[in-house]
Amino acid sequence: MSEMRQITYRDAVREAMVEEMRRDENVYFMGEDIGAYCGAFGVSKNMLEEFGPERIRETPISETAFMGAGVGSAITGMRPIVELMFSDFMAVCYDQIINQAAKMHFMFAGKVNVPMVIRTPSGGGTGAAAQHSQSLEQMYLHVPGLKVVVPSTPYDAKGLLKASIRDNNTVVFLEQKRLYKEKGMIPDEDYTIPLGVADVKREGTDVSIITYGRMVQMSLQVAEKFAEEGINAEVLDLRSLSPLDKDAIIATAKKTHRVVIVHEAVQFGGFGGEIAATITDSEAFYYLDAPIKRVGALYCPVPFNPVLEAETFPTPAKIEAAVRDVL
């Protein structure tokens, strides 16, 4: 039985990178201000000292150039980790991600791999306003050839990032800015978490809350509150959006007969639709005792004012209301 120790989400991400860079000399890390500045969110602290400026490679503010450089080096034998300072900036270098990285393995008949990890802080709640607060997983999910991972705990973050770095495809690793300082327990030993496996964070019988990212915490809070009323909610953390653990989704829907989907991304056109369709287009349909409800962000850019901002996103009250709706 290995020792468990407490660690923040941020440090768990760093540990994953450090361990993989020690393990494989082809892994290197590229991004803006990741060296002495330690990264916009402090993730790469001390990495420059250990690995040097060649492998902790600071870039000019040229997302297209360095994202493309990630692709070019990935197809010639390196395993880059590219940090996109805010996931909103994917719009700046979208071509290199969706037209180049996502498609090369297929277009080139499987003759080349693009083993790149794009790490990028995602989500709102930091008062950073419209252009720095988005959850844009749908923009990656809809393009065949990318994998998309959204960890919600330090344990998941470390295990999933290591697995992503070892994956031979381009993985978009959507870190949750608001969770960087959250603490959790991880084992001492080396471990990875396979992509495509969801995690039941709380077992229940009366309703299934299917969620990911920052919303996992919020859903668990809501579940605890319901427990006081004798209502036992199950919380399923998807962890990996592509590949998707469809079996876990179908199983939980069959088990509790009631489903609420919660995500921070805008509800309209959001991934919740795909999850709901996955349930209804399966045998789980016959076990549903209520319509499937989704709780997502409102259809508007993220506003600056903190009260408005909080209301844009799902809140415990909104999740609670959705659960009551299906009970």
Place this chain on the structure above:
Amino acid sequence: MATAICMPKNGMDMEEGTIVKWLKNVGDRIEKDEPFMEIETDKITMETESPVSGVLLAKLYEDGAVVPVLTAVGYIGEPGEKVPESQAAAPAEEKKEEAPAAPFQTAAPAKVLSGGNGIPATPYAKKLASDNGVDLAEVTPSGRHGEIRGVDVENAIHAQPKATPLARAMAADMGIDLKNVTGSGYGGKIMSADLTPEERANVEAAVKEIEEVLERRKLSGMRKVIAQRMSASHTEIPNVTQNIKVDVTELLALRAKINQGKEKPDKVSVNDIIIKAVGKATAEFERFRMTLEGNEYVVHDQINVGMAVGIEDGLVVPVIKDVDKKSLVEVSKKAKELAKKAREGKLMPDEMGGGRITISNIGMYGTHSFTPIINQPEASIVGVCGTEDELALVDGEVVVRKKMMICVTFDHRILNGTEVCEFESYLKNLLENPISILI
């Protein structure tokens, strides 16, 4: 050989082009890559160049013509070369195969649950109802939109009486409400058997207004068994009855002769003689000694003839074994013995089994004809009816003959009509020439 020049396909979706203007006339020399006509597509006007050098031999379309792509518009070759007659569309040098569209993978159609008939219910409620034989029309909905939810069906199930799945299914089939059934199983559980008397009770309850019931009698053991066996025989066997009229005048005369000087207990009955005759006929016709076991016909050689004996409250069929090896007197003796035992309820099991054919003689009641039911697993049953006087013409004179109907019901899986006709014919012959029965 002349080369066809075609309307080129200059874009993925180009289907036709218009010849704006020929740049050459028939007889003109055209060099390779030299433009020979101007065409217009829906996007632009452009020139088309020749693939070969030669002389323009023929124009198949004139200026202004709209031509489908890849269709020959003319021919270039050496002067004097023959131009093909038919305007074949430019041969695309091989057929462009359309990759067959992959069939869309849809999930195997999930089981369609019946029930509901337009009653709003959640999928889970419908499933529960279907799995448990609950009629949604009987369920009280509690959903916000008036829909039936899982919990509503669960409540309905718990309010239901306990019953075996078979009983439940039968009740659903018969349209019986289990609430009205008394269960005879452990803890009052309703068994399938409990349904039938209730059904009858329901029917009779409906009839109650019309007549007064004198008495109710429970189905006793023997009657119950008979009822079950007759029911089985009737439903399982494709049975056909064929009748034949036999002139038994001689037979009766012979019997009278045999019985001269005999005491009553020793007298031979008509039935005894018929037993012997049937035994002989059965020996003659193999198929009458067959039973159907699964997919096999089993032929038996022992000539065992059963005789139906009516007793109080029932019917038994003791069997006389090896009828062909017994004399008429021995058969008669055996028949009397078995009949006595039957009436006293003292028949042993081995005296009742092993029959190959049964005789059901109800002649003493004067029955004209009937359709006896086969005693399973036998292939046939011989029904004997009463004797009637009939006028006949013998040697030009009107005389009275004694006639008797023989009704043979046979299992059409084992026997067919013709075979039975032959059997009956043979039997008739025996009975009409009774001496032949004894020899």
Place this chain on the structure above:
Amino acid sequence: MGEIKDKSLLENKEFLQELMVRMMTVNKFEEQAFWLFGQGLVHGTMHLSIGEEATGVGTTAALTKEDYMLATHRGHGQALGKGVDLNSMMAEILARATGTNHGKGGSMHICDFDNGILGANGIVGANGPIACGAALTIKMKNIPNRVCAAFFGDGASNEGAILESMNLAAAWDLPVMFILTNNTYGMSTPLDRVVKNKDLKQRAAAFGFKAYECDGNDVLAVYETVKEAREYVVAGNGPVLVVEHTYRTSGHSKSDGNLYRTKEEIKYWADRNPIIRFRQFLTENNIFTDEEIDAMQASADKAIADAIEYAKAQPQPVVADLEADVYAE
């Protein structure tokens, strides 16, 4: 043809023949591809490089087999020069299962990783950043005597991706050769209407690295220029920009009706195309006779005819394999 710097080239008949045959092969490939398209045998569209043969052939002749190269959507000549198998490339444009991309890429995405062809790109300008990446690998792994050449056109040179990657390559001293084939037109817009400064080689200076320039229709000039530039890069001096001035005789793509230029202009350049000019050079310098050069043409014609025969006989991809290769194992 311009002055040749390395006179010993004139003695190297084998090399000169190879250059000519390659140009003729490229030219014939493009011409036949045009006809195959007109016969409805090629799906989609094509971007032909007739008139630009010297840029593809001359440049790649100066690269090694191991050098990385990013080709453009107009890259049949670039791929051919770098060593792609002719039959496989023909099979690919006919969408066959045995094409370079198993029928899944088509004309715009020809690849051959054994010959360093990291794929042709359909997004103009995207080659720049990817080339920086390949060059980064060369640098990080200390691979000696290796460069990454990225082809792009005058139109693409205004893409942010190219400007960013030039800056990045310069800032990081990456062994990238930015090969700018100026064929005078973007799709239909002539250069002087889309830039203020037509002297494209000055862009390198703006970012702080060296530029070269040559007559892109003079195959030997292209070869020598790229050779010199390559030596400079391999010596560790960072990236270079090589501007090759040429002219595209064929339309931009199959639906181009050449409405943006005159027939006279096209004819002018067609008469001065690289193959005609090289033939003149070879005959005037008594290196080869016209008959010998005709024989070269015949061999090129045959190679293409054989490739077409080969390609037409190749099987179509199997629908069941459609979703294979979305992900790597």
